[in-house]
Amino acid sequence: GKTDTFIIVTKQLETAQSSALSMILCDEPNIGKTYTAKYYVQSHKNAAYIDCSQVKTKRRLIRKIAAEFGLDSKGTYGDVYEDLTYYLRSIDSPLIILDEAGDLQYEAFLELKALWNATEHCCGWYMMGADGLKEKINRSIDCKKVGYTEMLSRYGGRFSKVTPDDGKEREKFLMKQASIVAKVNAPADADIPTIVRKTQGGLRRVYTEIEKLKIAAENATEASGEVGHGKASV
Secondary structure, eight states, X not given: OOOHHHXXXXXXXXXXXXXXXXXXXXXXXXXXXXXXXXXXXXXXXXXXEEETTTOOXXXXXXXXXXXXXXXXXXXXXXXXXHHHHHHHHHSSSOEEEEETGGGSOHHHHHHHHHHHHHTTTTOEEEEEEOHHHHHHXXXXXXXTOTTHHHHHHHTTXXXXXXXXXXXXXXXXXXXXXXXXXXXXXXXXXXXXHHHHHHHTTOHHHHHHHHHHHHHHHHHHHHHHHHHHHHHHHO
């Protein structure tokens, strides 16, 4: 079973890559965005996943993108940047996924704008973050901070979202996702509705609950093994 997040985000990534488009996904944490992006990169060539929370500065970000595409990222910054832009223009439909993009420093954001300009019409970009990314971009636009208005227009001028805004619909959506993930990962005899209720639809909590079940099952098996062994030796 595939969650709605997996299906929708995968479709958006495919569109961004095949048509060299740029998009921003701002949605709740813990719905499976990162999992989907990492899975996509493993199964599609010329696609790179970058966790921006690990490379917040301009230099680290560009070196990391270069390294993900297998380029030498150790030379001077100017050389790495030139090599990267040349490479992205020369390969077939590259895609760069920027996760946790709200963590990037201002100068890194500006450098992304420059890199976007240098690779226009030949590279797809997909920026992801929680609601903080949307707030950061909107706040920066309101403050007339240089670069943000152009940045947003390059990314289609709007924020996409997977989770419904309506409270009841949102709850239904999250519970359905949690149920799909629980069914795939939980032990065969697990009580799926109980797991889903406990987690309130948060996927990380689904995995935590399943881990607890597996540990409890292992402990029970070990305990019964010890009892059995004791009887045999009497």
